[in-house]
Amino acid sequence: KAGVTxxxxxxxxxxxxxxxxxxxxISGHRSVSWxxxxxxxxxxxxxxxFSETQRNKGNFPGRFSGRQFSNSxxxxxxxxxxxxxxxxxxxxxxLNGNTEAFFGQGTRLTVV
Amino acid sequence: QKEVEQxxxxxxxxxxxxxxxxxxxxxxxxxxxxxxRQYSRKGPxxxxxxxxxGNKEDGRFTAQVDKSSKYISLFIRxxxxxxxxTYLCAFLYGxxxxxxxxxxxxxxxx
Numbered sequence: 001k002a003g004v005t006x007x008x009x010x011x012x013x014x015x016x017x018x019x020x021x022x023x024x025x026i027s028g029h030r031s032v033s034w035x036x037x038x039x040x041x042x043x044x045x046x047x048x049x050f051s052e053t054q055r056n057k058g059n060f061p062g063r064f065s066g067r068q069f070s071n072s073x074x075x076x077x078x079x080x081x082x083x084x085x086x087x088x089x090x091x092x093x094x095l096n097g098n099t100e101a102f103f104g105q106g107t108r109l110t111v112v
Numbered sequence: 113q114k115e116v117e118q119x120x121x122x123x124x125x126x127x128x129x130x131x132x133x134x135x136x137x138x139x140x141x142x143x144x145x146x147x148x149r150q151y152s153r154k155g156p157x158x159x160x161x162x163x164x165x166g167n168k169e170d171g172r173f174t175a176q177v178d179k180s181s182k183y184i185s186l187f188i189r190x191x192x193x194x195x196x197x198t199y200l201c202a203f204l205y206g207x208x209x210x211x212x213x214x215x216x217x218x219x220x221x222x
Contacts (some may be wrong), residue, residue: 031208043212097208103155
């Protein structure tokens with residue numbers, strides 16, 4: 001059974017640019033969550049999607065957005081990048097949001 | 113008070129020792145309790161998952177939950193160098209939303 005796939009694995013962007021990250025969940029899983037991981041703050045919840053609808057949102061500015069497609073694949077977008085957005089971005093796949101969650105390998109974003 | 117408290121201090125143990133990790137939490141809405149292991153530059157890997165108070169064993173790993181004290185623990189028996197990683201406690205509180213501890217870096221010395 002294939003795991004959660006995130007692309008790309010690494011990204012380097014310049015301040016002010018925007019970026020789109022992709023997540024393909026485990027087959028059959030309909031819930032996808034996104035997290036930001038930094039050394040100082042640890043893992044912080046960004047948002048969760050289920051059946052193409054955002055059900056939950058964490059405390060991040062509106063520059064962070066996401067969407068989910070009918071095949072459950074999800075993308076997150078960060079606009080007007082800031083140096084502080086440098087982090088490991090992780091997505092987690094769950095059957096319906098109320099069972100165990102499985103993470104992808106993450107996308108390491110560096111903003112210069 | 114933070115929702116989740118996990119002492120982030122690194123932990124070094126000799127091979128074969130028992131590793132003991134714990135987290136406390138304050139949010140009564142937490143429904144499920146998990147432990148993840150994260151190797152350097154990798155995503156978190158689910159180790160243990162439970163929703164009730166008591167002990168759950170899986171091989172060398174035992175997860176312990178005490179809901180009345182809002183306290184969870186992870187024990188690793190017969191620790192191996194391959195267990196060297198960061199261990200994160202996590203709490204599910206609705207719709208694939210997890211609250212994490214800061215993580216414990218464990219080093220098992222051969």
